[in-house]
Amino acid sequence: MSERKMVHKITHVTVRDVRFPTSLEQHGSDAMHTDPDYSTAYVVVHTDSGLQGFGFTFTLGKGTEIVVCAVRALAGLVVGKSLQEIVSDFRGFYRLLSSDGQMRWLGPEKGVIHLATAAVLNAVWDLWARAEGKPLWKLLVDMDPKQIVSCVDFRYITDALTEEEALDILVKAQEEDQMLKEGYPAYTTSCAWIGYSDEQLKQLCTDALKSGWTKFKVKVGADLEDDTRRCRLIRQMIGPDKTLMIDANQRWDVSEAIGWVSSLAEFKPLWIEEPTCPDDILGHAAISKVRGKFGFPADSCVEDLFFHFIVVILHPFVVMLLPVCPHAGGVGLCELVQHLILFDYICVSGSLSNRMCEYVDHLHEHFTSPVVIHDAHYMPPKDPGYSCEMLESSVKKHQYPEGDVWKQHKNN
Amino acid sequence: MSERKMVHKITHVTVRDVRFPTSLEQHGSDAMHTDPDYSTAYVVVHTDSGLQGFGFTFTLGKGTEIVVCAVRALAGLVVGKSLQEIVSDFRGFYRLLSSDGQMRWLGPEKGVIHLATAAVLNAVWDLWARAEGKPLWKLLVDMDPKQIVSCVDFRYITDALTEEEALDILVKAQEEDQMLKEGYPAYTTSCAWIGYSDEQLKQLCTDALKSGWTKFKVKVGADLEDDTRRCRLIRQMIGPDKTLMIDANQRWDVSEAIGWVSSLAEFKPLWIEEPTCPDDILGHAAISKVRGKFGFPADSCVEDLFFHFIVVILHPFVVMLLPVCPHAGGVGLCELVQHLILFDYICVSGSLSNRMCEYVDHLHEHFTSPVVIHDAHYMPPKDPGYSCEMLESSVKKHQYPEGDVWKQHKNN
Structure with a gap:
């Protein structure tokens, strides 16, 4: 039992559409995005040990439901894997998510599917850091450079940066x-x-x-x-x-x-x-x-x-x-x-x-x-973690369209 | 009544997830897409005149439901507009779909949202050609070059191609x-x-x-x-x-x-x-x-x-x-x-x-x-049209996951 706990097998992935009505006060407005409602597709990765990983991707309101739909599609590739299995081949895990033979047509690594991939990956990084009991930056700083490099998919970039070059650059430059x-x-x-x-x-x-x-x-x-x-x-x-x-x-x-x-x-x-x-x-x-x-x-x-x-x-x-x-x-x-x-x-x-x-x-x-x-x-x-976890009360209140904030907004 | 008919006001947009199990016989397989199930998000634009426009975007199976979700999000920008209104400012219509202040974050003009935009635009082009009683190529050939150019959004491309240059190039080069x-x-x-x-x-x-x-x-x-x-x-x-x-x-x-x-x-x-x-x-x-x-x-x-x-x-x-x-x-x-x-x-x-x-x-x-x-x-x-219309019997049979082809596939 205790050994199974350490493995942290992912049992299910939940995702919610959480939106903040920032456009009401023009927070975040710019020349192209004149009325953003700052939002997230908010992901929780659940494991059999009880440990959870939290992640999200950032959106501007309308269309967040599309990213939520994409996270659900990616979840099928994640459920059943253990954290141990993922971190022992993070590059493979990244490629699994980004290069599915049918789904890569929807990007690849662009737009909605890219945002959804980010939300899932952020949740897995959060899970990893929590499992180690460290904030993510500290997990990375303590990591063997070889392991860091092994997390990166070098497809398409070897003409600009090779694995060997990356290793040479990853020296501890400063103390904390x-x-x-x-x-x-x-x-x-x-x-x-x-x-x-x-x-x-x-x-x-x-x-x-x-x-x-x-x-x-x-x-x-x-x-x-x-x-x-x-x-x-x-x-x-x-x-x-x-x-x-x-x-x-x-x-x-x-x-x-x-x-x-x-x-x-x-x-x-x-x-x-x-x-x-x-x-x-x-x-x-x-x-x-x-x-x-x-x-x-x-x-x-x-x-x-x-x-x-x-x-x-x-x-x-x-x-x-x-x-x-x-x-x-x-x-x-x-x-x-x-x-x-x-x-x-x-x-x-x-x-x-x-x-x-x-x-x-x-x-x-x-x-x-x-x-x-x-x-x-x-x-x-x-x-510990990637600082991704939101207050459950905030999530509930801002869930779109059923949260209190949006019900109220609709009534006004 | 007859005048309203000519306006072709869009009353609703339907979209279906239609997949063909091509991977069973390796049709369409290549080095990156080893098992594609050729699919479409299939769109029908319905108008108050009874005239319909058919359109789709091409996908490889898994994830088509994400594009379907995106088409639904875009439909809100289309319903209520008339064909007349759209074709009198097609550039504006393109920009409306591609530059919504909240949704453009999901692309812009990339991946899922781009595919969904294509499906909707194809259906509108089909509707336009049907309304004129011509195949699309003939609609374009007969069109005043100024109108063709007015359909194109030149944002970001004027350093490569200006409206004036495009006009100079659009001369009738050959008879049909x-x-x-x-x-x-x-x-x-x-x-x-x-x-x-x-x-x-x-x-x-x-x-x-x-x-x-x-x-x-x-x-x-x-x-x-x-x-x-x-x-x-x-x-x-x-x-x-x-x-x-x-x-x-x-x-x-x-x-x-x-x-x-x-x-x-x-x-x-x-x-x-x-x-x-x-x-x-x-x-x-x-x-x-x-x-x-x-x-x-x-x-x-x-x-x-x-x-x-x-x-x-x-x-x-x-x-x-x-x-x-x-x-x-x-x-x-x-x-x-x-x-x-x-x-x-x-x-x-x-x-x-x-x-x-x-x-x-x-x-x-x-x-x-x-x-x-x-x-x-x-x-x-x-x-007449853009040759986008599918046989209703084919659509029904191949709808995912409820069509007969997929129910049968699941049972095997």
């Missing part, structure tokens, strides 16, 4: 102490969603400055006049030495982007994020010629999969030259990403130069181990 | 007569699926040669020894002057692809299709250096959206220089694609040099207006 003491630097996106009024923006910016924030991201792209006014306002409030970034969320054509970015250059943004279609590499290169830096490599991480993050940070070119500034925000993305940036600092980059992580101050109250920010720094989480 | 008389040249993929035995391959190749086929595609990529034997066999049977193409269906890494392609070069394939991840442009360039041509531009059309096809064929570089050899096969893809290639020939390319369309001889018996092949040529369809 500094992180535990000072935390990991963050920037804030909470002050300037596109739907916020100037008054609201000023108030939030004042508060953020008081709390020690030094780096601010502004959503732009819908109206140049508005953008100019808002960027000027923020730059005036934060002064010339603090950092400003702008984010167009894929709104522009290439030529539009070039014009717009030139106009906003006077506010000295550190980068312009997602100026156009994120798949348009040549378009980004053209815009880049006009205006310096992009948050481009980190943009590959929107799905917050361990796999994609690790491939980006281990790329020799990225390790040596490029800034890595991962996205967070949404629902619980800060909770997830903090584990990966700590791993990056301690085991790969060993430096905070050109490194900072996004922070958004929403919805953390729904998590059992919410992120801790101190003086604009992420403080390393200490509870 | 030649197509009506001789049809459009095709190649066959029916002889050499990866799961077929050598005996089966020989028999199918013999039959195809008798029917007048001169161009043959072979699935490769799982085992080099097998591939060598099969390519040799086919090349011997068809002789040195007929055309051979090979298709690896994304199986390889870049370096693997280079090795494999070099080995198979002796059989003189016209192209090697999908040697690696289809998104890896630099990888394709590297492989291309080693071995000539790829069916690459046409690969952008796997979703068979009018939008993507038209953007590819209107690109000045494609018009002047590149072969266009669209994919077909699956369930009903031949039925769809024939309309687009006829439009390409008559209104854009005006030439058959470097033009041929895939043909696969499966599942046509389930359509009300199946494709007509004569002497290895597609003969222009004459029935």
Whole structure:
């Protein structure tokens, strides 16, 4: 019996559609996503030992039920496996989920099926970390580099990064102490969603400055006049030495982007994020010629999969030259990403130069181990797992469409 | 009443999960999709006039229910609109479906949501052509070029193709007569699926040669020894002057692809299709250096959206220089694609040099207006619509999981 317990055989997978009505107050609004209801497909992996793994993927409201449906389809590939079996061949497990002969047509590794895969994988990582009694970042930091590399599927990427190259890069670069003491630097996106009024923006910016924030991201792209006014306002409030970034969320054509970015250059943004279609590499290169830096490599991480993050940070070119500034925000993305940036600092980059992580101050109250920010720094989480577990009361209340919040919303 | 009828207001959208157990006989098998059950999310757009539009997207079995779920989510954007309203601003309608502020996060224009959008758009195109009493290709050929261009969303592509450039290219290049008389040249993929035995391959190749086929595609990529034997066999049977193409269906890494392609070069394939991840442009360039041509531009059309096809064929570089050899096969893809290639020939390319369309001889018996092949040529369809309608008896029998075919399959 006790031996069976250690194996943690997965007996079933549950998934729920959990939505927060953030659009009511324009939280999260940008040039392309004007009225997001921040949501998750929330997954629990149940095992015969009683241990559970929690995971989710982030969505914007409508259509979350499609991701829920996709998680159910993937669950069939997971149920019956034990954690032991999965972690002894994580690469195979990843490939099982991403390369099913019939289902890979639906992606592969794109869109709905990719989001659903992320939700399941996050829950399995959470289960693994809980089984070891460690926060995920610590599980990764303590892991033999060979085992880390064995978790990555190198199909399609060996021309950019081989297993051997990845192993060479995975040396312990720093001790944990500094992180535990000072935390990991963050920037804030909470002050300037596109739907916020100037008054609201000023108030939030004042508060953020008081709390020690030094780096601010502004959503732009819908109206140049508005953008100019808002960027000027923020730059005036934060002064010339603090950092400003702008984010167009894929709104522009290439030529539009070039014009717009030139106009906003006077506010000295550190980068312009997602100026156009994120798949348009040549378009980004053209815009880049006009205006310096992009948050481009980190943009590959929107799905917050361990796999994609690790491939980006281990790329020799990225390790040596490029800034890595991962996205967070949404629902619980800060909770997830903090584990990966700590791993990056301690085991790969060993430096905070050109490194900072996004922070958004929403919805953390729904998590059992919410992120801790101190003086604009992420403080390393200490509870076992991937910080994915939500309060059951929050889940029940926000389940769509049957939760109280949505029943009430419908009645208004 | 008669005026309301002409408006064709969409009252509801139905969608069904229709699967054919093709994996039982290894039809459609390739190096990555070893056991596909060719399937569709089958959509019917119902209007208040009684006129219906039929459409579908192609899938490989498992997970079709996810696409069905996505079609239901999109249906909410379509119901209540009239055909008149849609065709007077088709670009706006496309953007409504592809850029919903909450749902675009699930793609955008990728994976499940892209497939579902294609199913809905195909049904609307079918409805439009039926309302005009013309096959789709004829609707397009008769259309004012300005209206065709007005159906295309140029967001993200103006650096490659502007509205004005597209207009300049859309001149009537050829009369219809030649197509009506001789049809459009095709190649066959029916002889050499990866799961077929050598005996089966020989028999199918013999039959195809008798029917007048001169161009043959072979699935490769799982085992080099097998591939060598099969390519040799086919090349011997068809002789040195007929055309051979090979298709690896994304199986390889870049370096693997280079090795494999070099080995198979002796059989003189016209192209090697999908040697690696289809998104890896630099990888394709590297492989291309080693071995000539790829069916690459046409690969952008796997979703068979009018939008993507038209953007590819209107690109000045494609018009002047590149072969266009669209994919077909699956369930009903031949039925769809024939309309687009006829439009390409008559209104854009005006030439058959470097033009041929895939043909696969499966599942046509389930359509009300199946494709007509004569002497290895597609003969222009004459029935109104987009040739998307399936026989109701076939749909009922193959609905998953409740249709007779699947109940029986389960009992065996």
